[in-house]
Amino acid sequence: MNAAEPGQPADHVVLRRAGATDARPAADVWLRSFAAALPTVVSPRSADEVRGYFRDVVVPFRETWVADAGYRDGIVGVMVLADDELSQLYLAPGWRGRGLGDRFVGLAKERSPQGLTLWTFQVNKPAHRFYERHGFVAVEYTDGSGNEEREPDVRYVWRP
Template identity: 75%
Template sequence: MTGKVVIRRATGPDAAATADVYLRSFTAALPTVTRPRSDDEVRDYIRDVVIPHRETWVAESVAEGRVVGLMVLNADLLSQLYLDPGWRGRGLGDRFVALAKDRAPGGLHLWTFQVNKPAHRFYERHGFVAEEYTDGSGNEEKEPDVRYVWRP
């Protein structure tokens, strides 16, 4: 799990590997959060909606020839950022956030779950500020969340 990592736009053939990274990351980072979709539904959604209709980026380990991270932007919404658990703490998240800021220079916002304290620290380190807390009634997981905003 070392070596060069290329960040590039996702394409159709990346869908299965991208979904697998999402599923592994979600399970590792959010063990107490119930996912509203089955693994197969997640795979279908990433293949049929996310990659073809969202600005989806993947981090690919050149040495391993596999996807190890993903980021999805929807205009100024950073809607997803997930890393393979073995690749956390290696600077990939930093690279994804820098790319997101370049792609949305006017500012960004995102949602993360209140229980995800490592994500809070990560985004705050990158200049995001918590601006709204909810009881989770507005998300599929029904899990309390927080909206973070970055303004240049």
């Protein structure tokens, strides 16, 4: 899989609902993004467990969206919605800063016009800035005892 040219806009990338064949590439985006964005956070799941979770749970039973860059680059982003929760938003590392995250958040707001909530780790300062730029407000900070990574996190809320 080739990475897009640095700075190339993501206008040609299609956001679409994930199908069964998207589970592995979506999980691989999650794995690469998690490793790049959160190097100090230890995932409690192996790569194979993450892929199985996407295959058996996320794609078939959650509202899962992918950013599809076509035959050259394939799946470069994944977003998962659970009712009014934006539960996952991950982009392939080479695709950050090109507008895909903005497009995903816009889609999430369209799908949940009454409001959204999400969690992110406290160490993920770029995510804080990103969500705050999109109108999300931090409403709760925890010590991480409620997540499987045991990493302090923060809950954000967006209300129209």
